[in-house]
Amino acid sequence: xxxxxxxxxxxxxxxxxxxxxxxxxxxxxxxxxxxxxxxxxxxxxxxxxxxxxxxxxxxxxxxxxxxxxxxxxxxxxxxxxxxxxxxxxxxxxxxxxxxxxxxxxxxxxxxxxxxxxxxxxxxxxxxxxxxxxxxxxxxxxxxxxxxxxxxxxxxxxxxxxxxxxxxxxxxxxxxxxxxxxxxxxxxxxxxxxxxxxxxxxxxxxxxxxxxxxxxxxxxxxxxxxxxxxxxxxxxxxxxxxxxxxxxxxxxxxxxxxxxxxxxxxxxxxxxxxxxxxxxxxxxxxxxx
Amino acid sequence: xxxxxxxxxxxxxxxxxxxxxxxxxxxxxxxxxxxxxxxxxxxxxxxxxxxxxxxxxxxxxxxxxxxxxxxxxxxxxxxxxxxxxxxxxxxxxxxxxxxxxxxxxxxxxxxxxxxxxxxxxxxxxxxxxxxxxxxxxxxxxxxxxxxxxxxxxxxxxxxxxxxxxxxxxxxxxxxxxxxxxxxxxxxxxxxxxxxxxxxxxxxxxxxxxxxxxxxxxxxxxxxxxxxxxxxxxxxxxxxxxxxxxxxxxxxxxxxxxxxxxxxxxxxxxxxxxxxxxxxxx
Numbered sequence: 001x002x003x004x005x006x007x008x009x010x011x012x013x014x015x016x017x018x019x020x021x022x023x024x025x026x027x028x029x030x031x032x033x034x035x036x037x038x039x040x041x042x043x044x045x046x047x048x049x050x051x052x053x054x055x056x057x058x059x060x061x062x063x064x065x066x067x068x069x070x071x072x073x074x075x076x077x078x079x080x081x082x083x084x085x086x087x088x089x090x091x092x093x094x095x096x097x098x099x100x101x102x103x104x105x106x107x108x109x110x111x112x113x114x115x116x117x118x119x120x121x122x123x124x125x126x127x128x129x130x131x132x133x134x135x136x137x138x139x140x141x142x143x144x145x146x147x148x149x150x151x152x153x154x155x156x157x158x159x160x161x162x163x164x165x166x167x168x169x170x171x172x173x174x175x176x177x178x179x180x181x182x183x184x185x186x187x188x189x190x191x192x193x194x195x196x197x198x199x200x201x202x203x204x205x206x207x208x209x210x211x212x213x214x215x216x217x218x219x220x221x222x223x224x225x226x227x228x229x230x231x232x233x234x235x236x237x238x239x240x241x242x243x244x245x246x247x248x249x250x251x252x253x254x255x256x257x258x259x260x261x262x263x264x265x266x267x268x269x270x271x272x273x274x275x276x277x278x279x280x281x282x283x284x285x286x287x288x
Numbered sequence: 289x290x291x292x293x294x295x296x297x298x299x300x301x302x303x304x305x306x307x308x309x310x311x312x313x314x315x316x317x318x319x320x321x322x323x324x325x326x327x328x329x330x331x332x333x334x335x336x337x338x339x340x341x342x343x344x345x346x347x348x349x350x351x352x353x354x355x356x357x358x359x360x361x362x363x364x365x366x367x368x369x370x371x372x373x374x375x376x377x378x379x380x381x382x383x384x385x386x387x388x389x390x391x392x393x394x395x396x397x398x399x400x401x402x403x404x405x406x407x408x409x410x411x412x413x414x415x416x417x418x419x420x421x422x423x424x425x426x427x428x429x430x431x432x433x434x435x436x437x438x439x440x441x442x443x444x445x446x447x448x449x450x451x452x453x454x455x456x457x458x459x460x461x462x463x464x465x466x467x468x469x470x471x472x473x474x475x476x477x478x479x480x481x482x483x484x485x486x487x488x489x490x491x492x493x494x495x496x497x498x499x500x501x502x503x504x505x506x507x508x509x510x511x512x513x514x515x516x517x518x519x520x521x522x523x524x525x526x527x528x529x530x531x532x533x534x535x536x537x538x539x540x541x542x543x544x545x546x547x548x549x550x551x552x553x554x555x556x557x558x559x560x561x562x563x564x565x566x567x568x569x
Contacts, residue, residue: 012398016406019387019450026447027413030424037427085322092319102558106551107323113550114330115508117527118543121535122329125336128347165326194307215415223417226510230531240419247423247515253430260423264416271415 038257056258075221082168090172151233159227168213175209337540369526380445381502388453422515436518460494
């Protein structure tokens with residue numbers, strides 16, 4: 001019996017050890033190195049040394065404020081667009097999908113089966129200067145004769161919206177699908193109008209999905225640089241573009257590390273605020 | 289009950305019926321348009337894989353040809369990039385799924401000190417932007433003077449796949465009937481035999497799902513790989529390099545092929561699920 005108890009106590013740790021160690025060494029420790037690097041000074045040729053160089057942070061915030069603000073702005077607008085665009089469809093699949101639900105969900109994730117870069121390049125084709133979309137908009141005088149979509153903020157936000165849409169639609173669907181239809185019948189029995197029933201019953205019950213979808217969309221969108229690179233011009237560049245070029249082209253590691261940390265910290269604060277509002281169990285999907 | 293209500297206020301019923309009819313169809317039309325929008329770029333990728341571009345840009349339709357499919361590896365470097373992507377995806381998904389399944393078992397089956405911390409550790413990589421994951425691994429490898437290449441890419445891919453594997457397997461384990469295991473133990477099976485003969489077969493679909501998910505995420509990854517690849521080129525990195533000078537139609541060919549394979553696998557999965565739930569009903 002004593003053996004049995006000891007055995008049961010060590011089993012979970014034995015199961016956890018390899019994976020948790022891996023994540024500790026290749027996820028947590030690197031974050032520590034990133035923090036360490038962000039406080040170094042020097043340059044690639046003479047080498048870097050640790051000098052508590054907090055100035056990296058202030059310099060990054062001063063020089064690249066526009067890109068930081070733009071990242072949050074583009075990601076915010078794209079997240080909102082994703083929510084507005086996909087809510088009705090998630091609702092439609094949840095309540096009207098019937099036996100086609102699984103197939104329709106498959107359509108929702110279909111874009112993921114095409115390599116991220118390739119589907120973004122496809123948007124480059126669609127929005128290109130002599131493409132169908134630009135020609136139509138020009139003939140409707142929405143765009144001037146020399147107007148273009150490519151290399152504008154519209155194209156970047158549209159690209160981000162498209163690429164992260166499934167991240168919003170799926171959690172929305174999951175929370176809408178769980179709503180008990182009898183709740184809505186009860187609301188109608190109590191003479192709530194359809195609109196009222198939606199606003200007072202359906203919408204609040206789908207909030208966990210809205211929260212999860214918002215996080216899943218906003219976080220990767222804020223750090224994205226592919227859409228800005230392929231669909232935008234230099235003045236549409238986001239902080240991801242700067243971090244990428246500082247790390248891989250200019251080898252200014254401390255500045256790039258500081259910027260990664262500012263981005264990470266901003267996002268972490270947002271996530272913690274959400275966690276306080278909705279509870280960690282719901283946030284991490286560990287309820288039940 | 290509802291018939292009585294209809295008799296007592298027919299006008300309202302007609303209006304409500306008309307409103308419901310309109311609303312029903314607005315939603316359906318909207319949803320159809322949504323799917324057209326969602327699938328439009330995929331159609332573009334497929335159609336342009338048959339394009340016969342005259343210049344180096346594959347942006348405008350120039351004419352139909354089978355050549356891109358016949359000479360799918362006609363561009364230098366494309367074949368080796370696909371091979372590398374497949375190798376990395378295969379090994380990374382196997383290791384990440386094994387590690388992730390073990391973590392999921394521990395989290396669902398046992399109460400232990402540090403459970404909440406482990407949950408957070410699993411959740412953190414999912415809520416970190418890819419660029420930070422890639423950049424932090426890059427600084428680790430740079431500071432330890434590790435040579436970038438196959439192994440650094442593999443480590444990076446296992447790292448970001450583990451959490452997805454844990455979440456996938458955990459979802460299945462939560463709704464698992466523990467009585468089956470208790471029955472096996474009552475019949476004299478030890479823990480390991482019970483796991484092998486009862487638990488494993490029951491969670492096998494979840495493990496397979498985790499494998500497929502990890503494989504798909506790995507083969508599609510660009511950002512983290514870009515930071516940790518050195519001079520090695522995976523397929524997404526090949527596309528990135530090619531995009532700067534105008535991507536050749538062969539990129540669309542491979543994109544279409546990956547899409548068709550993934551879609552077929554998922555369709556088969558959906559069909560099996562539908563049939564199974566129909567059998568259960």
